[in-house]
Amino acid sequence: MKIFKLTLKENGITRTDTFVEKNLIHSTENSKGKTTYLRLLMFSLGYSVPQTSRINFQKIETEVDFETRRGVFKASRSGNVLILWKDDRKINTYILPNEHILFLKEIFNCTNDYILKNLLGVMYIDQEKGWTLINRGSVVGRIKFNIEELIAGLDDINIDEEIEKRNRLDKEIAKYKALINIKEYQNELSSQPVSEDIRTAINQKNKELSINNFRLQTLKNEMKEIDEALRNEKNIIESILSLGIEFNDGRVVRKIERRDIKNLEKYEEDLEFRRRLIKGQIVNIQNRNNLLFKEKAQVLNPDINIFYTEDTINREIRVVEENLKDFDLNQIALYDLLDKYKVEKKALEKAIDEKLKGSKQNYSEKIMEIISKIADKENLDISEARKDKDFVFTSDLKMYSGAILQKLAVSFKVAILKTVEEKLGEELIFVMDSPRTRELDESNSKKLFEVILKFIKNTQLFVGSIYEYEGLTLTREIVNKAIEEKPEDIVSIFD
């Protein structure tokens, strides 16, 4: 993949930058907009990267020109809509974030969800997460990277079931941790006596609330089903239209359009209508629940007027606390359950590792080989890591000291990038935001850079920094912010 050009539009200002192989995004001071700019680059490729405090990404229109072995593309994004063009022909419209994976499939000609889902973690190093992220965790915002998933993808092994189970266990673990916190808070609450009448009234309201909540859940599920049906229909229609079928409409021969498709409006009208009804029911129940909540507060403290808003928060806290007192939680059982799920998760992770290690393709070994090769050539002492045959899957990085950790991290990143590139048959891009952190002095930082440049020769590189590095070309100088008019002197550098 090679990115030629990025255009950003905000409030009437349009900024276009063109790129070379190794790009430096530079500003003389920090906090000018390098992070914003690099995130916007990923945003333009459809990623749901978090916006920075300076710019509301949803108000920005982006356009990125790039090439993969599938051809030369242009992707234009506005809000959550991403349109992909190939040779000036519109290929598809993707609604983000759900359809982002379809976009990646199209441009990389890859059908392996595991690889595509973890691609950002392969290509991008965020300033905030930096080098601490090696093989699992958040890349940026809510976008995750998981080495097991990636290796499964590389090895063509299906671990859907295990991943689903792990997600479920994670939820259970989070739930019991939360319940244990509640229990501890419950123990702290003073037990103020409450009369029988009040208790009955509260119970009645609670009963209605729980019925309502059940109904809400059902409605939300129904809404999801309708959305799913609408999405499917949209996909079917778009694939029909993308075929560009021509027909004789009685007067001229023309391409089939949306309006030519019979019964489409009727179908959509029915679903949209039901969607609105369900939405109305949801709002209705939510309103009712709010009222019940206020009534509960009034039962506890009849002196207050329920429509009077002062002290709302205090009242609601009291209601919550009263409910909490009635909430029967067995502390020992909670700890037992938490332990049970933790043990299950550990066993599951072991099972996943075993499954991955048993694979014939064994990409984890390939990654380790590359890491070793880099270490040998660069005289990096990573003997500790070498001893650990499952190093690629390690979750224990604390055993490595700061300096070696940095080197390891770089080798690791490079190894993963190269491996994924080999699998995809496609060079990717590599984006690094402010790679020189406090832990790295100038010579170490320089050394790391040399490693990166040496081992990923053909990968297009984007580095955001206040420093200059040999081998990088300044392609964007940020004067005040990521989206600003192009000053004449900067233009002249590139002319």
Add this chain to the structure above:
Amino acid sequence: MAKSFVFDDDSYFDNDASSSVFGYLFQAKAATWLFLNNFEITKSMKVETEKQDIELLFKDNTRLYAQAKAQQSYSTSPNSNSKLASALSSLSRTKKNKNDKILYISNLQDPLKSVNDIQTRFQEIAYKSLSPKQKETVDTCLKSIIKKIDKDIYDNPSFSEDKRKLLDCVKNIDLDSLYFCSIYRCSEMGEADIIDNIKLKLSSLFPRDEFNVLKVFNNWYDLALVSESSVQDNSSKKITINDFSLCLANSSLKLEQFDYNGLVDKHIIPEISSASRERVEDLIENKIFDFKNDNWLVFNSIINLYDEFKKDRPKSFDRDFIEENWSQFKDKLTSVDEKEDIRQVLTRYYLYRFLNKESTIKRIKNKAGIDNENF
């Protein structure tokens, strides 16, 4: 929410009915009633607009602005005079075109204090058709509003600008376009009167259909809720006659109930063993069809095939269509995991319901005159 532009401290002039849940519910009922009463001539409706509680747009592009007033409790003595005064002052301020109507709709048994006179009950009666006694009530009320505003201006000259505007409005109220309607309950116990009247209206409009009136009302209310809460833009708040038609179609009793015996008798569904039958009922009860088969390809293929069938044999019945064609939809509509007889019954049932829904929608839309028009 519609807020009055004067005297926030004066309940006389507050036309914000939604400040109480009861008032809001009544407003919804009143809107449903007005919609039905003008079904064939209405284009769309809005509630809680900046102009009035309810706004109907007719096909001739004139409008009806209604002010809804409800009395919550029948145990207290009715304060029909103050409701009337409040409604009249609000209606007088409505910015309207010459041919637009303004209407006061309430749940009072006797909004104009005129027992045994011309009844405004479930009818929209023009001011000029009122009895002399009723006219007198309205005239007296207008005079007393004017008197009160005069006094307010005299007492508080420094805040008189808005009040003077109001005075102008009340003095110039367009009596020729003023209408009255009351939709009241006879007993404190229930809504029977409103529901009965809506039923009556529906059966005269759609003699072939039966509706679950509470569902019509609930559907309408849910739609109004979304329109109100989700969009700021006033123009999007409306409920069109098309929406309302779909509301009705979705409340048809035919579609709501699975009358298994009825369908068996009509030879739409063959007899099956009681165990299979239990399974079928279970699947239907769990809404197995409602979403799983919301698939455009299936939808499209049934409609196309049915259209062809009707074109070739216009006099044939739906049951003939189902009899001849169910087998080709079996795989699309049911799971291979089910037994063969269950699959057949489910497919036939689905087709029956589908065709019924389509024809009900078509019938209602035809009546509303929205067959080919784009609203």
